[in-house]
Amino acid sequence: MAQATSLPDTTEEQPARRYSEDAAGLGRLRAGAFTAPALALIAVFLVFPALWVLYLGITNYRLTGIAAADPKVVGIDNFLTALANPRFWNSTWLTVEFVAGSAVIGQAVLGFTIAWVLRDRRGPLRRIVEGIVILAWILPSAVVAFLWVALLDPRDGTLNAVLGLTDFAWLLDHPMLSIIVFNIWRGTAFSMMLYAAALGNVPPSHLESARLAGASNWQQLRDVVFPHIRGHVLTNLLLISLWTFNDFSPFMLTAGGPDGKSEVLAVHVYNEAVRNGSLGYGAAISTIILLINLVVAVFYLRLLRSKR
Amino acid sequence: MTRFVLGRIGFSTLVAVLLAFFTLPLLWLASAPLTTDPTYKVSVPDFTWENFQTILEHPYALPSLYNSLVLSVGTALLVVLLAALAAYALSRVHLPGRDVLLYVLLLLSSIITGTAAMVPLFQLAVDLQLIDSQFGLILILSGGLLPAAIFMLKDFMDATPKSYEESARVFGATPLQIVRHVVVPLVRPGLATIAVWSVANVWGNFLMPFLLLRDVEKQPAAVIMYTLYTEGGQANLRLLSTFGLLYSVPVVVMYLIVSKKYGFRFHGGIKR
Amino acid sequence: ACGQSSGGGGDTIELTIAQNAIAGGKNAAAAEFIANWVIPKFEEAQKAKGKDVKVKFVPSGVDDEQYKTKLSLDLKSGKGADVIDIDGIWAGEFAQAGYIKPLSELVGPEADSWDGWQQIPEAVQGMATYEGKKYALPVGTDGRVLYFSKPVFAKAGLPADWQPKSWQEVLDAGAKLKAAGVPVPIQINAGTAMGEATSMQGVLPLLAGAGGEVQKDGKWTGASQPLKDALGLYQKIYGGGLGDPRLQQDAKGRDKSFQRFAEGEVGILMEGDYFWRGVVNPKDGIAKMDDRDQSVGYALIPAIEPGKGIRGQDFVSMSGGALRTVNPHSKHPKEAFELLAFTLSPEALKEEAKNGSVRVTPRTDVNKELLAGDPLLTFISEKVLPLTAYRPPVAVYPQVSVALQEATSAVVGGTTPDQAAADYQKKLEGIVGGAGNIAS
Amino acid sequence: MAAIELRGLTKVYPGGVRALDALDLVIPDGEFFALLGPSGCGKTTLLRTIAGLETATGGSVVIGERDVTGVQPGGRDVAMVFQDYALFPHMDVTDNIAYPLRIKKVAKTTRQAKAAEVGARLGLEHLMDRRPGQLSGGQQQRVALARVMATQAQAFLFDEPLSNLDARLRLEARTFLKKLQRELGVTTVFVTHDQAEALAMADRMAVMEAGHIRQIGTPAEVFQRPANTFVAGFIGSTPMNLLDGVAHGGTLEVAGCALPVPTSAEGLLADGEKIVYGVRPEYNAYAAEPAADALGGKVVIMENLGASHLVTLDVNDVMVQAIVPEGREPAIGDQGWAVPRRDRALVYRDGELVAG
Amino acid sequence: MAAIELRGLTKVYPGGVRALDALDLVIPDGEFFALLGPSGCGKTTLLRTIAGLETATGGSVVIGERDVTGVQPGGRDVAMVFQDYALFPHMDVTDNIAYPLRIKKVAKTTRQAKAAEVGARLGLEHLMDRRPGQLSGGQQQRVALARVMATQAQAFLFDEPLSNLDARLRLEARTFLKKLQRELGVTTVFVTHDQAEALAMADRMAVMEAGHIRQIGTPAEVFQRPANTFVAGFIGSTPMNLLDGVAHGGTLEVAGCALPVPTSAEGLLADGEKIVYGVRPEYNAYAAEPAADALGGKVVIMENLGASHLVTLDVNDVMVQAIVPEGREPAIGDQGWAVPRRDRALVYRDGELVAG
Ligand SMILES: Nc1ncnc2c1ncn2[C@@H]1O[C@H](COP(=O)(O)OP(=O)(O)OP(=O)(O)O)[C@@H](O)[C@H]1O
Ligand SMILES: Nc1ncnc2c1ncn2[C@@H]1O[C@H](COP(=O)(O)OP(=O)(O)OP(=O)(O)O)[C@@H](O)[C@H]1O
Numbered sequence A: 001m002a003q004a005t006s007l008p009d010t011t012e013e014q015p016a017r018r019y020s021e022d023a024a025g026l027g028r029l030r031a032g033a034f035t036a037p038a039l040a041l042i043a044v045f046l047v048f049p050a051l052w053v054l055y056l057g058i059t060n061y062r063l064t065g066i067a068a069a070d071p072k073v074v075g076i077d078n079f080l081t082a083l084a085n086p087r088f089w090n091s092t093w094l095t096v097e098f099v100a101g102s103a104v105i106g107q108a109v110l111g112f113t114i115a116w117v118l119r120d121r122r123g124p125l126r127r128i129v130e131g132i133v134i135l136a137w138i139l140p141s142a143v144v145a146f147l148w149v150a151l152l153d154p155r156d157g158t159l160n161a162v163l164g165l166t167d168f169a170w171l172l173d174h175p176m177l178s179i180i181v182f183n184i185w186r187g188t189a190f191s192m193m194l195y196a197a198a199l200g201n202v203p204p205s206h207l208e209s210a211r212l213a214g215a216s217n218w219q220q221l222r223d224v225v226f227p228h229i230r231g232h233v234l235t236n237l238l239l240i241s242l243w244t245f246n247d248f249s250p251f252m253l254t255a256g257g258p259d260g261k262s263e264v265l266a267v268h269v270y271n272e273a274v275r276n277g278s279l280g281y282g283a284a285i286s287t288i289i290l291l292i293n294l295v296v297a298v299f300y301l302r303l304l305r306s307k308r
Numbered sequence B: 001m002t003r004f005v006l007g008r009i010g011f012s013t014l015v016a017v018l019l020a021f022f023t024l025p026l027l028w029l030a031s032a033p034l035t036t037d038p039t040y041k042v043s044v045p046d047f048t049w050e051n052f053q054t055i056l057e058h059p060y061a062l063p064s065l066y067n068s069l070v071l072s073v074g075t076a077l078l079v080v081l082l083a084a085l086a087a088y089a090l091s092r093v094h095l096p097g098r099d100v101l102l103y104v105l106l107l108l109s110s111i112i113t114g115t116a117a118m119v120p121l122f123q124l125a126v127d128l129q130l131i132d133s134q135f136g137l138i139l140i141l142s143g144g145l146l147p148a149a150i151f152m153l154k155d156f157m158d159a160t161p162k163s164y165e166e167s168a169r170v171f172g173a174t175p176l177q178i179v180r181h182v183v184v185p186l187v188r189p190g191l192a193t194i195a196v197w198s199v200a201n202v203w204g205n206f207l208m209p210f211l212l213l214r215d216v217e218k219q220p221a222a223v224i225m226y227t228l229y230t231e232g233g234q235a236n237l238r239l240l241s242t243f244g245l246l247y248s249v250p251v252v253v254m255y256l257i258v259s260k261k262y263g264f265r266f267h268g269g270i271k272r
Numbered sequence C: 001a002c003g004q005s006s007g008g009g010g011d012t013i014e015l016t017i018a019q020n021a022i023a024g025g026k027n028a029a030a031a032e033f034i035a036n037w038v039i040p041k042f043e044e045a046q047k048a049k050g051k052d053v054k055v056k057f058v059p060s061g062v063d064d065e066q067y068k069t070k071l072s073l074d075l076k077s078g079k080g081a082d083v084i085d086i087d088g089i090w091a092g093e094f095a096q097a098g099y100i101k102p103l104s105e106l107v108g109p110e111a112d113s114w115d116g117w118q119q120i121p122e123a124v125q126g127m128a129t130y131e132g133k134k135y136a137l138p139v140g141t142d143g144r145v146l147y148f149s150k151p152v153f154a155k156a157g158l159p160a161d162w163q164p165k166s167w168q169e170v171l172d173a174g175a176k177l178k179a180a181g182v183p184v185p186i187q188i189n190a191g192t193a194m195g196e197a198t199s200m201q202g203v204l205p206l207l208a209g210a211g212g213e214v215q216k217d218g219k220w221t222g223a224s225q226p227l228k229d230a231l232g233l234y235q236k237i238y239g240g241g242l243g244d245p246r247l248q249q250d251a252k253g254r255d256k257s258f259q260r261f262a263e264g265e266v267g268i269l270m271e272g273d274y275f276w277r278g279v280v281n282p283k284d285g286i287a288k289m290d291d292r293d294q295s296v297g298y299a300l301i302p303a304i305e306p307g308k309g310i311r312g313q314d315f316v317s318m319s320g321g322a323l324r325t326v327n328p329h330s331k332h333p334k335e336a337f338e339l340l341a342f343t344l345s346p347e348a349l350k351e352e353a354k355n356g357s358v359r360v361t362p363r364t365d366v367n368k369e370l371l372a373g374d375p376l377l378t379f380i381s382e383k384v385l386p387l388t389a390y391r392p393p394v395a396v397y398p399q400v401s402v403a404l405q406e407a408t409s410a411v412v413g414g415t416t417p418d419q420a421a422a423d424y425q426k427k428l429e430g431i432v433g434g435a436g437n438i439a440s
Numbered sequence D, E: 001m002a003a004i005e006l007r008g009l010t011k012v013y014p015g016g017v018r019a020l021d022a023l024d025l026v027i028p029d030g031e032f033f034a035l036l037g038p039s040g041c042g043k044t045t046l047l048r049t050i051a052g053l054e055t056a057t058g059g060s061v062v063i064g065e066r067d068v069t070g071v072q073p074g075g076r077d078v079a080m081v082f083q084d085y086a087l088f089p090h091m092d093v094t095d096n097i098a099y100p101l102r103i104k105k106v107a108k109t110t111r112q113a114k115a116a117e118v119g120a121r122l123g124l125e126h127l128m129d130r131r132p133g134q135l136s137g138g139q140q141q142r143v144a145l146a147r148v149m150a151t152q153a154q155a156f157l158f159d160e161p162l163s164n165l166d167a168r169l170r171l172e173a174r175t176f177l178k179k180l181q182r183e184l185g186v187t188t189v190f191v192t193h194d195q196a197e198a199l200a201m202a203d204r205m206a207v208m209e210a211g212h213i214r215q216i217g218t219p220a221e222v223f224q225r226p227a228n229t230f231v232a233g234f235i236g237s238t239p240m241n242l243l244d245g246v247a248h249g250g251t252l253e254v255a256g257c258a259l260p261v262p263t264s265a266e267g268l269l270a271d272g273e274k275i276v277y278g279v280r281p282e283y284n285a286y287a288a289e290p291a292a293d294a295l296g297g298k299v300v301i302m303e304n305l306g307a308s309h310l311v312t313l314d315v316n317d318v319m320v321q322a323i324v325p326e327g328r329e330p331a332i333g334d335q336g337w338a339v340p341r342r343d344r345a346l347v348y349r350d351g352e353l354v355a356g
């Protein structure tokens, strides 16, 4: 029976077939030449100023006043000040809410939902929905801020008109909710597009074999879709978290108010650095934001890489 | 069958809610510019063209749109060109430390968009004689956008089959020829997407042009938009809404053209 | 350094002048005035003197904070226009940072011997003075009063020539207005959302009315009784339902309160003359009131009780204003100063007022003539300016101001005035460098 | 186990492609049924409509007495193997095999035991902990089979399950699959575009073209008596010679040569009628010497088929293929004669077989 | 046109996979040479190393007298067809075909004329304006051929160019390609894992395993006298029967039956020696009645091969396959006898052919 019931293992293990990745025969030297212009620009206009910011973070540099004329290195003073400042902690916590609520939950989930719902639709409906979502993303932020101020205005706002509320001050009573929803509105397009591309990569046969086994929609998502788009989820979360962390547009809706109730870190930095002129302190907070971003990035990479 | 019907109803409701959510804020932009004395209320406009008239007569409004165009197109071209070359090389040749480098740059790029970076960037521009120069601004803006652009484009590059390039190579094409003849056309949707993304980014950027350009004649619309206030900082809704509309139209048109011509889509997914 | 002297014959001297004003946008009138009148006239006058001077206007039109940021960066790196406008309150910090220099140092004795100085009241001159040296010329000033809506007052049975003598009278009027169903009887700026407006149109006039000053003789005022009194008034207004705390928290709340005043929903509003000129101005205000002159009443801000205000006054006010100065990096400081002085010459000031934007100038000689047609501005220049006070022009003031705003915000939010004052003192210690700099 | 019955099954895709056109088909319980046809003829559509992955536009699907036309795929009790196997890359072999049981909420230990049992049966014992990415194509294919077997479904549907294997493996897998199906006795529908596969494996087969079934029968029937020129050209490891000809009394004039009328068409042709003469290369004997009733020409191509050669003759500009057994191969350029077997040659009129 | 010579060619991939191991090979000018072997044996690597897409770790590549080991792919004057054809999706057929000429800076009109000429030769006239996406698989394959022809290279390298076509098309394309190569006379290296393809098309062929060439020869040589059990098992449309046996004087004991020593091994076996007895199903006659020198057992599987059947017999638990011609098929479960042809049976000792 040996021959008929078991095929010979002609190939035990096949390592990934890669051949040479360098299909065009660039070679390291030319690859270096190709990357050089971009890296040079980045080095001068990104890395250098960024390091400068890190340096400013350990000085008492101010926009005006004596400290502007003669800034001094104060070591980790700024960081200690920040850590002792309840506003900083307030802002940090609000930022966590903001990122988690608007990016990780809001944009990512809504973007995925739209991509999923429209996944095998073609034609005008899909184009319209996608177009409008993308519109919200590409409009300039100054314009968008006005649209939302108009939308949320307690007296004349469209939202209250639609909901039949009078004098409900969204930006005052629910500032975080407002900017979170605003940011979802603003940024969902990116997630939507990314997931739309990702869903195109899920082999239909995998979904179908799950369906044949009787898997529900949710089971299909869990067992088939998610494992396939893990990499996209990672890219998406990484980028939108990063962007949202540094997003300044809430300022244009609430200016951090009322009473710092929506003062996310980016706004906090602005308030400290520009309104207050404490550039050194602002730079220190930027450094802290960078560190938080780093932690978040490493966390995502760990999380999504751990189970292959 | 009921399941099917329920599914349809659910789908339609969801789409309707989504459309409402995403269009509601936009209504104001459609109505206010055409209204004589706009407030924050969305109402049926009285279709006056007066506001447009005022904007057309505004000394800086239209030129600023042109400046925006110069800045954003310039930046987009530079970003796309440099990012494409870099992303291609990074995708095809395993330079040491490539992944770490990309992540670090991505993180640093977030610091550079923050307000704290304005002093170094300003000082840098002064020292490099790039102050009040649109070209200098383009360089600075590109520096901030490049890491994310490379990051996203690399995914596009990774996803293209290598046999095209190999085939061209066997025919004797040089690497640059391969990039021009084969790679660029293949990743064109990606390039278009990155271009739109760059344009949208620059189009809305206020702080850098404001700080680095001295001459109003060189200022882009984002800065001019901020000047449409009164002495006490009150919004001039007539001008703001109208200019806001004019200011939005070019990016929207650009998006429509690009999405029609090249398809507008993302790749992505960090290779594990 | 060689181009410093003004005598270079034949060479064209290029000057630039910068303001936070722009045609078609913020402060459009000022921008147009510079471009259309000052520049040609000045160039003409110079030509008559045999100098070929070209002047260029550098407009801006953004938030004051952003303007300040850009200006600071410019000045720090030796850039910027030759003649620049700054807010009076920035003088100290700019001077400390070395961004601006005493005029006499830059320009020479001409600066101190400028004939305009005699026309400028001492108090107004103080705004441009830091550590005894004059750093700039004052461009204008203003004052704060209590506005009230006459039709609304009539409804509540209050007089059209209302002039309260104490805070209690203000509160009484508020109570009547409330009883008459006025939605927002009294609106006094509070909270951080308004920024400096809260200080200037809120806590500072009240502090002055209670006999206090933020800084006196180099010492900062902590949790003093005047501060507690001022915060107490906030508590009475916003805790007692006389004001709408919501309007204070909104980033656009100030605009909204203007709008509501124009619509007859606000009874009493503490504001500067800008309100009269720019907001309810029937011509081009943002909340036009066609019947402004008939409907809008104004009264001096009373002390807590007669004679209990600063300097023992019965009434108080606060003033601010802009300064105009010469960039220390200017290649032609003398000509720049000439331009500067030219913009503040009586002819220029009068000319500027011609296009309708009459405002209180620093010069008494001009004011007399110019403001005659405008009752409120005359009232300001004659009744208010003598009583008024200025903020301390020192570098840490903006931070102190924020701390004050936070204190008002806390009170409106329900904190007791005592607690808020104590918190303020704690913050103040951090800002001004220890308890040693605070008067107990 | 159950029979499958399709009645008037029609599938029109949005956009108007009529992929299945009122198709009737009965597949008895336990049969190994192959669906054969060129690319785009609707094979996959048919299979997917049986599985419920596509909703039929018209007609009905009955599986074991039960009309399942409106039933969701999960409720039809069929199992399917896809061309790419659709193994979940993030699950190991055990989890892949046990997946359908997991969906059915079978307890973990039970389903692992079942997976181990099925896996062992297919010789996967030592691979149960691997991920699909660590398996060879043949191994993957067996895991896919194991997953299907674990469902204990009423019917198996296979969509070109062998086409991703390399040629050698494909041959082995086909013997393996055939034997397995025989042992399990589950009704099986097998889609392929490889006629050799269909012939070798099927109990019965259908040849499809453009949404229609052109012939149903056992492999021998389909091979020996293709019902029309389409099937004739499609079946056979070397295509049938289909040559234009004219009937002249008792003989046919084909490519300038005279041939006797094939047995099957005797007496059925009118004089002067235009026909197509069909003979498989396998039934075309090669002669190096002039022969009667033969097609004579020059050898232009020789292809080695292993124990025999396929010879292509140029007969008056018409290409005619014949098989030469080992040892008698001509050289290219030689003169040669193809002698059709009269009992195996066929005649087509208007594309349809002429037969008594 | 040029000969290709490989001397001690070695390729070790980073990571340590030794894909080619000191390989020597000479392909004379104008030959159609097939490289055959199971997946992963190094065929593609060999081809790519000839093309210069991989740099050899050791040894050298000589094309037409010229040592090109260090030369860039573009300078080797070879042309390659990839499995996926690698037609540029953004160019129309004309531009695709003319691309190599564009690289060589040929004037636009000249290269378009050339493209039109080559296209016409391959029957692509009416498709010249289409994009690859608008072509069927077979048409794409011809465009890829046309592009290669337009280069007028010294040698053609094909990497499984037929494996993306469906079964029927593959048969046609193979005849077409063979004919084309014969007409052009360009040295051609053709990689495939399908032994039937290699047998049918090649002038000579090499069978590879794990980076080594296991046998080189004409298709007939390789088919009839595989040099080792690996080649024996790999070649043939049905795998050769390879049965363990022991020599006993003049007979071999295989699967419990006694068989005569094959002609080729006569006198070369020691008594009691363990050997492997190999006979192809094609050379295994089937008898329904007991026969001498035969392997007797029960019929377990029957596979229709068209004009014949492959019968699998269970001979004392050893599977033995034989071919039965049409009309004499047994039923499953019947008793049957496989009678090896003594002159075609082979004996392997330690995996290598025993031959005089
Ligand atoms: N870039 C690479 N890096 C490491 N190993 C590789 C690379 N490319 C191929 N290999 C390995 O080299 C060996 C030969 O691979 P090759 O692709 O040449 O085989 P092949 O005979 O063409 O197989 P197939 O028939 O599957 O195409 C295999 O073990 C393969 O895994
Ligand atoms: N989702 C779809 N929408 C529209 N047309 C489709 C769709 N799927 C298949 N078709 C069309 O239906 C016809 C039958 O397709 P089907 O996939 O069933 O063919 P097939 O016989 O399986 O082909 P292949 O051998 O290439 O797999 C084809 O013309 C195809 O283009």
Ligand SMILES: [Mg+2]
Pocket (backbone or CB within 6 Å): D043, D044, D045
């Ligand atoms: Mg199919």
Ligand SMILES: [Mg+2]
Pocket (backbone or CB within 6 Å): E043, E044, E045
């Ligand atoms: Mg290969």
